[in-house]
Amino acid sequence: MNRELEAVLNSYDAFQQAHPSEAKRLEEIYQARLDEVLQRNKGLSRQMLERLVDRKYRLWLRAQDRPTSIPPKA
Numbered sequence: 254m255n256r257e258l259e260a261v262l263n264s265y266d267a268f269q270q271a272h273p274s275e276a277k278r279l280e281e282i283y284q285a286r287l288d289e290v291l292q293r294n295k296g297l298s299r300q301m302l303e304r305l306v307d308r309k310y311r312l313w314l315r316a317q318d319r320p321t322s323i324p325p326k327a
Contacts, residue, residue, distance in 0.1 A: 261286045262313050265306055 264286050268279040287302055294302075 257290060258309065261290060261306055262310055265310055266313075269310075 261283070264279070264283040268276065268283045271279045287299065287306075290302060291297060291299060
């Protein structure tokens, strides 16, 4: 996975899982990461980027929930 995408997903995850007292600060970090991506990709709209992050986030969560295919050593 692209490091930039992983950083955005990690900040989005932190924001989504945050306690309400931390949510505002973590949302600001997430929004700042989105701004950084948008600065480097001039043809990309914020709305499109947010949809992409949401889609990738759902896939990322599913991948983390799956057990590994490598059996444990006995």
